[in-house]
Structures are given as C-alpha cells and as structure tokens.
Amino acid sequence: MQFDFIIVGSGPAGSFSAYLLSELGKKVAIIERDPLFSKRSICGEIIPEKKYLLEAIDEDESIEETFSLSEQFARNRMRNIIFKIGNKEHRLDYGMMSIDRARLVEYLSNRAMNSGCKFLLGRFSSWLEKQDEVKVRVVTEEGEQFLRGSNLVIAAGASFYREMFNVNDMDMAFALRTIVSGISIDNSVRMEIDPHIAPGGYIWIIPMGNGRANVGLGARLPFISRMNPVLSLRNFIINRFKEFNIEEKEAGRLVPVGGMRKARFGRVFLLGDSAGMCVPINGGGLYTAMISAHVLYRVIRDGVPESYEDILAKTIGKIVNTGLVYRKAADLIVFSDRRIRITSKIVPSFIIRDIIAMKKSFRVYPAMKFLSGVAELCRPI
Numbered sequence: 234m235q236f237d238f239i240i241v242g243s244g245p246a247g248s249f250s251a252y253l254l255s256e257l258g259k260k261v262a263i264i265e266r267d268p269l270f271s272k273r274s275i276c277g278e279i280i281p282e283k284k285y286l287l288e289a290i291d292e293d294e295s296i297e298e299t300f301s302l303s304e305q306f307a308r309n310r311m312r313n314i315i316f317k318i319g320n321k322e323h324r325l326d327y328g329m330m331s332i333d334r335a336r337l338v339e340y341l342s343n344r345a346m347n348s349g350c351k352f353l354l355g356r357f358s359s360w361l362e363k364q365d366e367v368k369v370r371v372v373t374e375e376g377e378q379f380l381r382g383s384n385l386v387i388a389a390g391a392s393f394y395r396e397m398f399n400v401n402d403m404d405m406a407f408a409l410r411t412i413v414s415g416i417s418i419d420n421s422v423r424m425e426i427d428p429h430i431a432p433g434g435y436i437w438i439i440p441m442g443n444g445r446a447n448v449g450l451g452a453r454l455p456f457i458s459r460m461n462p463v464l465s466l467r468n469f470i471i472n473r474f475k476e477f478n479i480e481e482k483e484a485g486r487l488v489p490v491g492g493m494r495k496a497r498f499g500r501v502f503l504l505g506d507s508a509g510m511c512v513p514i515n516g517g518g519l520y521t522a523m524i525s526a527h528v529l530y531r532v533i534r535d536g537v538p539e540s541y542e543d544i545l546a547k548t549i550g551k552i553v554n555t556g557l558v559y560r561k562a563a564d565l566i567v568f569s570d571r572r573i574r575i576t577s578k579i580v581p582s583f584i585i586r587d588i589i590a591m592k593k594s595f596r597v598y599p600a601m602k603f604l605s606g607v608a609e610l611c612r613p614i
C-alpha cells in the first residue's frame with residue numbers, strides 16, 4: 234500500500250500530525266516502537282498558559298489550535314512560578330497548566346485511526362528516498378517490513394536529533410521525573426537551581442492537584458554519567474517532603490537543548506524533538522512539538538510544503554533561538570556554587586521572569602546575547 238505520509242513516532246508531534254493529516258483525507262501510516270506509548274508519560278507535563286506564551290511569540294493559527302486542544306486535557310492551573318537560586322526565592326507571576334499528556338496522545342492516536350490512519354507497532358530503522366517516493370524499513374515482531382510513501386515525517390524524539398545531527402553532549406540534557414502523592418504544597422510551580430543535584434539544569438515540583446506532584450530534574454548529559462540521577466531525585470524528595478508516597482517509578486530520557494536544526498530534507502519533514510524544537514533554557518518541548526505538527530498540516534493543506542521551515546522560524550524558531558541565547562548565558566553561572574551565590578544576590582526578579590518567559594526584551598536580551606558569546610568561548614566541555 235502506498236501512503237501519502239509515513240510518520241515515525243506517536244508522541245505529541247507524531248500523533249497530532251497523524252490526526253490532522255488523516256482528517257485532511259491523506260493516507261497516513263504511523264510507526265511506533267513502544268507498545269505502552271499512550272500509557273507512559275515521561276514528562277513534567279506543564280505548558281505555559283497561552284496568554285503568557287504570547288509575551289514571546291505572536292499568535293497564529295498553529296498556536297491557537299495547539300492551545301485550545303491542550304486546554305481540554307488540563308488537570309491543574311498555576312498562577313506563579315517560585316524560582317530558587319542560591320538562598321533566594323523569586324515569586325514570578327507566570328501562569329502554567331499541567332496537562333494529562335498520556336490522555337492527549339491516546340485521544341489523538343484514536344482520532345487518527347478513526348480517520349483511517351494505519352498504526353504499525355515496530356521500530357523504524359532506515360529510509361531510502363527515490364525521486365517521487367520514500368521507502369521505509371520497519372522492524373516488527375514478525376520481521377522486517379517495507380512501507381512506501383510520498384512523504385516521511387520523523388517525530389521520533391530526542392535520540393534521533395542526537396544521532397542525525399551529531400549534537401555535542403553539552404547540547405543534550407537528560408531529564409527524569411516521578412509522581413509523588415500525599416504531599417502538602419502550595420499551587421505554584423517550583424524550579425530550583427542546584428548544581429549538586431541537577432548540574433546545568435534544574436529541579437522542578439509541579440503540583441497536579443489533590444496532593445500530587447510531578448517532581449523531576451534535568452541535568453546536562455556529560456554530568457549524568459558522573460552522578461546517579463535516580464538517587465539524586467530520591468534524596469531531594471526525602472529531604473523536601475515529610476510525608477509522601479511514590480506513585481510512579483522514576484523514568485527519564487534525553488532532551489535536546491542545543492536549538493533547532495534543519496527540519497526539512499525534500500520529502501522528509503522533521504517534527505518536535507527530532508529537529509531540536511525544545512526551548513533550551515527550560516527543556517519545554519511538548520507544545521512546540523505540537524505546534525510543529527500543526528505547521529506541517531497547514532503547509533500541506535495550503536499546498537506550500539516548501540514554506541514549512543519558514544513558518545517554523547516565525548513561530549517556534551523565535552522562542553527556541555531566544556531560549557538558546559539565555560541557556561548559553563546561564564551556562565556561565567549554573568555550574569558553580571560561587572557564581573550562583575553572587576548572581577542570586579544581584580539579579581532582580583524581572584530579569585529571571587523575562588528569561589523564563591523567553592522574552593526577547595530590550596532590558597535583558599542584549600546583555601544575555603553578549604554573555605552567551607562569552608560562554609561559547611569558554612564552554613566547560
């Protein structure tokens with residue numbers, strides 16, 4: 234059977250694109266290697282409220298559709314972020330929502346299949362591009378299979394990004410999270426900088442409502458091999474909460490924090506983490522992955538596939554690029570106790586808020602751009 238689109242990966246990017254393209258009447262196949270893909274949710278599961286995201290990018294159709302869909306899966310909304318650096322806590326007015334990612338992915342996959350999308354459980358291993366078609370090799374339990382399609386969509390997550398673009402390890406993070414219940418916390422997102430627990434990243438506590446929270450940490454890849462992230466996270470939880478239950482075991486995976494790469498090679502389109510569409514300063518990639526899926530749908534619907542990267546640059550590209558400048562500048566500080574202590578004494582809340590909001594503000598961006606250049610010259614690795 235010949236498909237219009239063969240999609241690899243059924244995460245937020247793959248399942249949203251499968252749903253949208255199937256509804257458009259395209260013949261779609263989706264290849265997913267993980268039988269538990271719609272049950273597992275290795276994610277912090279928070280996204281900004283749209284109103285706050287629009288401080289950093291202009292609204293367009295893809296942002297609108299992504300957020301109106303995500304809001305249907307919101308389980309908790311938070312008005313503030315408490316950001317801890319050194320001994321200082323900043324309470325920032327920035328709204329975020331916790332969404333049920335597993336339910337969202339399951340919903341999108343089911344809708345896609347109801348519209349005729351073929352689902353194949355197997356591992357995508359390679360592709361061959363001929364003049365007017367793409368031939369894809371998939372390894373399933375029954376052996377290898379070949380699918381033929383007019384286009385290939387790769388939404389296979391961060392491992393693909395790392396391998397395909399030969400990304401420096403400092404541009405990758407490893408993040409893991411667990412779900413704790415029976416705790417007493419206020420309804421704010423917490424982010425904490427501590428180089429001993431999360432070198433080059435941060436620790437988060439995200440309230441999910443009813444005494445439950447998503448607690449996790451992200452650290453840069455070269456440092457992960459020198460620590461035990463599961464133990465670090467457990468110790469953090471033990472020290473933080475008097476009483477708690479671990480509801481779900483710690484689980485983690487890679488996060489791209491090195492910025493966006495090329496997202497289209499002829500008939501091959503890259504979505505979400507596979508093209509580095511995570512915001513490097515905070516590792517958020519759930520909503521950017523979905524926006525990229527919607528942008529793909531738009532250019533196909535409008536018959537302008539060649540505009541895919543241009544539209545991405547105007548939407549996701551803006552926040553990913555700003556986030557990359559902020560991440561590189563922050564690299565000068567976040568690995569050192571002494572620098573964190575000094576910074577925490579002198580940096581006011583509004584600067585931290587602009588950075589978290591990925592705002593390219595005149596009061597923060599030029600200085601951060603300069604510092605990011607300095608950081609590039611003296612990369613720790």
Ligand SMILES: Cc1cc2nc3c(=O)[nH]c(=O)nc-3n(C[C@H](O)[C@H](O)[C@H](O)COP(=O)(O)OP(=O)(O)OC[C@H]3O[C@@H](n4cnc5c(N)ncnc54)[C@H](O)[C@@H]3O)c2cc1C
Nearest residue numbers: 242244245246266276277278279357390505506517518519
């Ligand atoms: C611990 C953690 C916490 C996070 N917290 C947040 C957060 O709070 N907010 C936020 O916005 N982002 C967060 N992120 C990032 C976010 O999860 C990702 O950016 C997002 O999931 C990217 O979606 P995606 O569809 O591009 O890729 P993925 O979600 O990685 O999906 C890729 C899919 O492809 C499948 N796949 C991979 N290779 C193959 C193959 N060879 N063959 C077939 N199938 C394959 C995988 O099984 C998977 O189902 C977090 C990440 C981690 C690790």
